[in-house]
Amino acid sequence: MNCILIEFDLLIAAMKKEDRLKDTAETILKEVESGRLKGINAPFAAIHETASWFHNRQLFHWMVQAVTTPTHLRNVEWIALTPEFCMTASHG
Numbered sequence: 001m002n003c004i005l006i007e008f009d010l011l012i013a014a015m016k017k018e019d020r021l022k023d024t025a026e027t028i029l030k031e032v033e034s035g036r037l038k039g040i041n042a043p044f045a046a047i048h049e050t051a052s053w054f055h056n057r058q059l060f061h062w063m064v065q066a067v068t069t070p071t072h073l074r075n076v077e078w079i080a081l082t083p084e085f086c087m088t089a090s091h092g
Helices: 008-015 022-034 045-056 060-071 083-090
Strands: 040-043 076-079
Touching (some): 008 022, 008 060, 045 060
Parallel strands (some): 040 076
């Protein structure tokens, strides 16, 4: 089975009001949620990046929702960011 990695950029594109990749990101996440895309992994670090993105823009009101929403995605295995993971990801 293939392993597909979704990261912060996809998550934030889906959450932003306007992003040139918003439609694509939302389509991908719908495919993940439905189970049509299999072998989906996401690093826990994406949650931290999301929180930082909202915090840096002082969007505190939206930060909690933005951080909790991805963790409720069905069909996603959340994985630790380890040195091995980084090496694997860097080799595409």
